[in-house]
Amino acid sequence: MNNAEGMQERFSELPPTLRKAGMKRCHQCNGHFGLIRHKLALNHFCSRRCLNKYKTDTDRKMARIKRVDRLSYSKTVRAT
Ligand SMILES: [Zn+2]
Numbered sequence: 001m002n003n004a005e006g007m008q009e010r011f012s013e014l015p016p017t018l019r020k021a022g023m024k025r026c027h028q029c030n031g032h033f034g035l036i037r038h039k040l041a042l043n044h045f046c047s048r049r050c051l052n053k054y055k056t057d058t059d060r061k062m063a064r065i066k067r068v069d070r071l072s073y074s075k076t077v078r079a080t
Helices: 003-012 048-079
Strands: 038-040 043-045
Touching: 038 048, 043 048
Parallel strands: none
Antiparallel strands: 038 043
């Protein structure tokens, strides 16, 4: 019977947002958890490396948002 294999293939085609449901995979690499699980806020990570990667990614994103905020702010100040 090949049913299980077909099911698995169909699941892997699902978008990452749906596959993430249930929090049974690492938030960063989407890999399975080992013996140790790292937690940050509501997210779970399979390793410290993934956790750090997520942190640096988030920091970079936040820095970009802050920069854009400052730019748009100075623009509005100049305009008025
Ligand atoms: Zn991971």
